[in-house]
Amino acid sequence: MIGAQLRRARQGAGLSLAALSEVTDVSIGAISNIERGTSSPSIRTLRSLTNALGISIGDLFGEGGEPSRPSPEFVVRRDDRRRLRFWRTGISKELLTRVEQTNIELFYLTIEPYGSTGDAYTHRGEEAGFVIEGLLELTVDSETVVLREGDAFGFRSDRPHSFSNPAGQWARVLWVNTGNEKEL
Known part of the structure; x- marks a missing residue:
């Protein structure tokens, strides 16, 4: 896909x-x-x-399934989410917004125990997130923090960053990226 x-x-x-x-x-x-x-x-x-x-x-992201019921263009129903799985990293993402409609990408990330992005990377835009469940080890520049359920973060995406799940339980994070920079 x-x-x-x-x-x-x-x-x-x-x-x-x-x-x-x-x-x-x-x-x-x-x-x-x-x-x-x-x-x-x-x-x-x-x-x-x-x-x-x-x-x-x-x-x-692949297309979601057939829409379960008619929805306005600004709505993404649970069963219609687009999904992307990075099987090597242990991370899966569900896209909660329509990239055709906005410059904001809202993701629901699920990170396997000990899953990781690997090396730090940069890109355009900004990002923010909220830890729903589990632990998230986030490194921005050279500073590393462990975030727990209820913790949040935000930073410019041009700063080198990476993340991982340092625990033996699943982590779930609501993650926002801006800077899609498409012609609307």
């Missing part, structure tokens, strides 16, 4: 695998494996690819 969406975006931008590789410093083989669905990218790699293609991570 994510690979097919990424391939469509790359081809729509008129870029070859080699050209995208050159711009992102992600190997041709790695991009090909992601597009074929044989490899799961880290969030950092995915950010690099989407930034180079001029799209948001939200654009890679």
Whole structure:
């Protein structure tokens, strides 16, 4: 699902695998494996690819199921959420907003025990979040904090950041990204 969406975006931008590789410093083989669905990218790699293609991570989410009941364009019903699973990192995201309608991406993150984004990454925009359940270890610049249920955070996305679940229980986080920067 994510690979097919990424391939469509790359081809729509008129870029070859080699050209995208050159711009992102992600190997041709790695991009090909992601597009074929044989490899799961880290969030950092995915950010690099989407930034180079001029799209948001939200654009890679598959379509939700058939709408369960008619809804206004500004509503996303529970059963109609778009889902993206980073199986290598132990993180899954559900997109709670329609990226076509707003520059705000609202995500419901589920992080497996000891799941992690890996290395720090940056991108345009801002982000904020609220820990619903479990623990979230968040590093921004070189400062690391452990957030618990009920704790919140916010920072500019151009600051190097990463996160993980340092515990043996699942973590759930409501996460907001801005800077989708699409033509509305």
